[in-house]
Amino acid sequence: MTPCPPPVRRAHASPVPYPEVLSVLSRRLREVGQADLCASLVVFLVALPLCVGVAMASGVPAELGLVTGIVGGLVAGVLPGSSLQVSGPAAGLTVLVFEAVRAYGPEALGAIVLASGLVQLGLGALRLGRWFRAVSVAVVHGMLAGIGLVLVAGQVYALGDAAAPPGGPGKLAGLVALPGRVDPVALSVGAVTMVVLLLWGRWRRGARLVPAPLVAVALVSAVTWVLDLEVRRVRVQGLWDVVRVPQVADLGRLTDLGVIGTVVAFALIASAESLFSAAAVDRLHHGRRTDYDRELMAQGAGNAVCGVLGALPMTAVIVRSAANVRAGARTKASRVLHGVWLLLFTAVVPGVLGVIPVAALAALLVHAGCRLVPVREVRTLWGGHRGELLVLGVTAVAIVVGNLFEGVLVGLALAVAKTAWEISHVQVETEDRGEAGIVVRVLGHATFLRLPKLLDALDALPADREVRLELCGLRHVDHACAAALEGWATARERRATGRQGEVAAGNPAS
Numbered sequence: 367m368t369p370c371p372p373p374v375r376r377a378h379a380s381p382v383p384y385p386e387v388l389s390v391l392s393r394r395l396r397e398v399g400q401a402d403l404c405a406s407l408v409v410f411l412v413a414l415p416l417c418v419g420v421a422m423a424s425g426v427p428a429e430l431g432l433v434t435g436i437v438g439g440l441v442a443g444v445l446p447g448s449s450l451q452v453s454g455p456a457a458g459l460t461v462l463v464f465e466a467v468r469a470y471g472p473e474a475l476g477a478i479v480l481a482s483g484l485v486q487l488g489l490g491a492l493r494l495g496r497w498f499r500a501v502s503v504a505v506v507h508g509m510l511a512g513i514g515l516v517l518v519a520g521q522v523y524a525l526g527d528a529a530a531p532p533g534g535p536g537k538l539a540g541l542v543a544l545p546g547r548v549d550p551v552a553l554s555v556g557a558v559t560m561v562v563l564l565l566w567g568r569w570r571r572g573a574r575l576v577p578a579p580l581v582a583v584a585l586v587s588a589v590t591w592v593l594d595l596e597v598r599r600v601r602v603q604g605l606w607d608v609v610r611v612p613q614v615a616d617l618g619r620l621t622d623l624g625v626i627g628t629v630v631a632f633a634l635i636a637s638a639e640s641l642f643s644a645a646a647v648d649r650l651h652h653g654r655r656t657d658y659d660r661e662l663m664a665q666g667a668g669n670a671v672c673g674v675l676g677a678l679p680m681t682a683v684i685v686r687s688a689a690n691v692r693a694g695a696r697t698k699a700s701r702v703l704h705g706v707w708l709l710l711f712t713a714v715v716p717g718v719l720g721v722i723p724v725a726a727l728a729a730l731l732v733h734a735g736c737r738l739v740p741v742r743e744v745r746t747l748w749g750g751h752r753g754e755l756l757v758l759g760v761t762a763v764a765i766v767v768g769n770l771f772e773g774v775l776v777g778l779a780l781a782v783a784k785t786a787w788e789i790s791h792v793q794v795e796t797e798d799r800g801e802a803g804i805v806v807r808v809l810g811h812a813t814f815l816r817l818p819k820l821l822d823a824l825d826a827l828p829a830d831r832e833v834r835l836e837l838c839g840l841r842h843v844d845h846a847c848a849a850a851l852e853g854w855a856t857a858r859e860r861r862a863t864g865r866q867g868e869v870a871a872g873n874p875a876s
Contacts, residue, residue: 405695406703409452412577412689413704414711416734418600418719419727420455423521424463424678426472427608428600428719431455432712433677439705442668442680443698447661449654451640451647451687452701453668455678457734458509458639459632461516461765463678466628473676474619476612480673481620482632486666489637495658498641502781504747504754505774506642507740508761509635512773514738515766517731524728525556527598535767552597552725559586559729577689579730586726600727602720605712610676632669632679635774640665640682647684650691685734753788757781792816792840794823803832809839812847820847824854829861 413435421431431454438453467475489495519537523530526548531540562582567573572581590597619625644656661682668680690700711718740758747755761777768776790813797805804827812820827833835855837843843851 401694401696402700403703405690405693405700406707408577408693409686409690409695409700409704410707410711411580412686413452413454413683413708415579415583415722415727415730416457416683416685417455417708418722419730419734420457420460421678422600422724422727423457423460423517423524423731424455425467426463426475426678427603429603429605429608429712429716430677432708433605433609433675434672434680436705436708436712437668437671437675437677438680439701439703439708441671442664443701443705445660445664445667446657447664448644448647448656448682449698450651450691450695450701451644451656451661451682451684452690452704453640453665453680453682454686456639456681456683457517457731457738458513459636459679459681460731461513461520462628462631462635464520466632470619470625470628473610473613474616474625475678476610476673476676477616477620478625478629478632478673479669479677479679480612480617481629482636482679483666483669483671483673485629485633486637486669487663488666489633490659490661490663490666493659495637495641495660495662498638498658498662502754502757502778502785504757505761505777505781506638507743508758508777509765509774510738511740511758512762512765514735515762517735517738519766521728521731521735525553525725525732526550527552527725538766549597551595552723555586555590555595555597555723556725556729556732558589559583559726560733562586563729563733574692583722583726583730586723587721590723591721595723598724600719600722600724602716604716608676611674612676631774636669636679636681637662637665643682643684643687647682647687647691650688653696753784757784786813787815790815792820794820796827803834804828805834805836807836807839808851811842812840812851813842813844814846817847817850821850821854832862833858 414432417431417435418428419431421428421434424431435454442453463475466478470478516537519541520530522541523537523544526544528544528547528549531537559582562585563578566578566581589595590599620629640661641656641658644658644661648655665680665682672678672680686704690704693700695701744755744758747758757777757780760780761773763773764776765773767773790811792808792810792812795807795809797807799805806824806827808820835851837851
């Protein structure tokens with residue numbers, strides 16, 4: 367009988383060092399929290415003057431810009447999409463908002479923004495966010511250039527406390543008579559603001575600690591307050607006094623064709639700007655990439671809330687987003703906290719806004735408008751892609767002469783036509799085989815744009831030779847070219863049959 371083996375003693379696994387793990391996690395959370403807290407303060411300091419300035423340039427109370435910034439942090443900031451980009455009122459929509467307020471009144475703004483947000487939510491639900499990346503880069507740069515030019519042309523008047531004429535062409539034409547209408551004190555305030563913006567922005571270390579827009583506006587506001595200069599200042603009404611929920615009559619205006627066009631323009635341009643900003647922010651960090659459809663829905667939800675509050679439309683803003691990344695933000699907590707700081711500032715010390723000169727905000731927006739003009743891209747396109755430069759220029763001019771929506775449509779149409787012209791390359795090769803006739807090969811893309819060239823090459827073939835047409839090298843043939851080729855072949859066969867009949871009639875013995 368075999369004895370039972372002795373029981374095997376199993377080595378007990380060493381206990382998990384839970385205290386050490388918790389200590390590492392706690393230290394890591396503190397580091398991330400401190401980084402996000404510092405980044406949120408930087409973004410708050412960048413966003414504060416920009417929210418006020420964009421609202422003033424849009425023709426609405428300054429507090430509405432702050433409302434949009436708060437919603438961008440507290441609503442869009444907590445939703446999934448892009449974890450580090452920051453949303454709020456943007457200079458890119460200033461011109462369109464100003465024209466909408468002038469045409470339909472400030473009471474219609476909430477309904478328009480609400481409808482635009484719902485359109486964005488629908489586009490995101492249909493997973494169409496990625497298709498915004500298919501828009502021509504030249505059209506985007508042209509849109510930014512046109513917005514920048516109109517913004518600068520309008521804010522130059524505010525630099526001197528002068529009234530701006532309506533429309534882009536009117537603003538440009540009025541610049542001739544502007545020197546005699548400006549207030550020298552206000553112009554000096556704006557000039558000093560611009561100088562501080564440029565000089566402080568060049569000092570990289572200082573600009574990282576305190577953003578240049580905040581330094582410029584705070585310094586000029588303090589000087590004008592101490593010296594008691596007679597300049598126009600921001601009017602403060604109180605946060606809740608400017609919030610206006612859209613009424614039934616306001617929502618009923620959404621059936622107006624012009625209002626529908628404005629809603630579509632708001633939704634498409636805000637979506638494009640937000641998603642292009644997301645792509646740019648993704649290149650600035652190595653964290654999680656943007657989910658474009660979710661980001662589009664987050665922007666739509668934010669704009670829907672802005673519409674309910676009667677505030678400005680919001681987009682993702684590359685200036686604040688880049689400041690957020692460079693300040694060391696790790697999670698979305700930084701953008702949520704920046705909305706908290708805006709809310710606390712507006713609730714606790716709203717009277718500070720009344721100290722800010724309008725000329726200082728105008729200088730801030732002139733600086734932002736100049737930065738929208740893509741000078742580097744123009745130089746690059748001039749060197750090797752002048753067709754794209756033409757699209758950029760035409761888009762910008764169309765926005766200045768007309769409006770933002772029409773300019774973008776013109777740019778898109780021109781970009782599509784340019785692309786169609788470039789890809790419709792057709793090549794006609796001929797091979798003379800003596801008594802066997804001529805072999806004609808058509809290669810490439812046969813579209814109606816190249817139809818004259820194709821028919822000219824075919825009509826130049828000798829009429830008394832046999833021709834064999836080979837089309838196997840064509841990658842694409844549209845209906846116009848197919849019909850033209852069939853008609854050409856039929857006409858040539860008829861002429862060949864006619865010549866054979868004439869030869870047979872002249873030689874009956876044959």
